[in-house]
Amino acid sequence: MQINVSMEPITKRSILSNVSQIFDPLGLLSPVIIVAKVLLQQLWLLKIGWDDTVPDHIARVWNRFVNSLQALDTIRIPRHVIGVQRMYIELHVFSDASQTAYGACIYIRTVSIDSTVSVRLLISKTKVAPLKTLSIPRLELCGALLGARLYNKDFSPLTPSHFLIGRPLTAPVCDDVRDVPINRLQRYQRLELLRQQFWNRWTKEYISELQVRAKWTVNKDELKPNSLVVIKDNNLPPLKWRLGRVVRTIPGSDGISRVADIRTAAGVVRRTFSKICPLFQDVDETQEH
Known part of the structure; x- marks a missing residue:
């Protein structure tokens, strides 16, 4: 991962613009990105303008952060988080805090039939400590709350409907447009038509078979x-x-x-x-x- 930084003076606007280019929805780069989050908080406390040159100590921290991003290319995180021939799966949630920031992460521990154990990072999240001074125990409680919210996230799998309409089939019911001529449908209604046709076949050809049980x-x-x-x-x-x-x-x-x-x-x-x-x-x- 690289950030394109020009030779122009480092300003609060340029720092925010470059940090926003880092896309990390699962928080796999949280230990690195938290450095930039803390830096932005310090810039906010300095109350400098968006196009003003940042102080030298901020510029040194920023340059060190940009140089460290080159090492991310050497990190490999397996995305197949569940082992094969699994006997049971466990979710392990960890959280911690300091005066600067707090965070939480979730690992998946899989025990296979042959008693082999694999542990994989699933998701993590970090937050900068609030400006109001808080005690370490209270910040640790904030980290525990963050971990609990990560645990309660919806980890439902992707379904074919996500690729058709961008959401699961448990979405709110809309008007039935299957009997409306397609030339009278707007773009959104045509997407709804695809969704309804897919759901109709899915319930008749798939779900009904799942409930067939012998005595x-x-x-x-x-x-x-x-x-x-x-x-x-x-x-x-x-x-x-x-x-x-x-x-x-x-x-x-x-x-x-x-x-x-x-x-x-x-x-x-x-x-x-x-x-x-x-x-x-x-x-x-x-x-x-």
């Missing part, structure tokens, strides 16, 4: 914890059905599970298997075909 005489194809599912609700249109992850299954007196607890954005709910549509099934890679 519960044997414990077969049982839902597994952490499986991504859609909760069917007869009182809501399909586009408003809730996404969730299975927390645990509850076996009956015969040892066969027919009920599961599911964690959703609104909390944990309990539903029967007939109301649960699993979206993705993990295939055992060791199974012989």
Whole structure:
């Protein structure tokens, strides 16, 4: 990663412009970018104009920061964060704070069937400490709160609808335009037409098959914890059905599970298997075909 810095005098405007060029949505470069954030806070305290030359000590810190960006090309962060043949997955959240800044990060720890363990960085975030002086314990609480908010982020997977309409299929329901002639539709309505056609086929050709179950005489194809599912609700249109992850299954007196607890954005709910549509099934890679 490189920042194109001209030989002109370093000003607050040029620093802000160059820092804004760094695109890091997952916070993988947080330990580096926090230096620039602290520098911008110091410039704000100096109350200098946007086009005024910054003091020498600020210019030295900025030049050192720009030179350090060249070392980022040597860093490699694997983006396949979940190991193969996984037995279970854990999210580990860490947070810390100082008088200058605080931050949090999340690691995914995967234990495979062969007992191998892999740990991968998933996401992180840093913030500059407020101008009002706070104690270290209070700043550490701010870091813990930041970590809790990272944990509560929506880590739902990408679906085909994201590529068609830029959002999941659980978006608010719009007017049905499938029977309207296409030459009468505006651009936005044409996108809605694609979305509705896709949803119609998806529900008829995919979701309906997920609910086909044989008689519960044997414990077969049982839902597994952490499986991504859609909760069917007869009182809501399909586009408003809730996404969730299975927390645990509850076996009956015969040892066969027919009920599961599911964690959703609104909390944990309990539903029967007939109301649960699993979206993705993990295939055992060791199974012989």
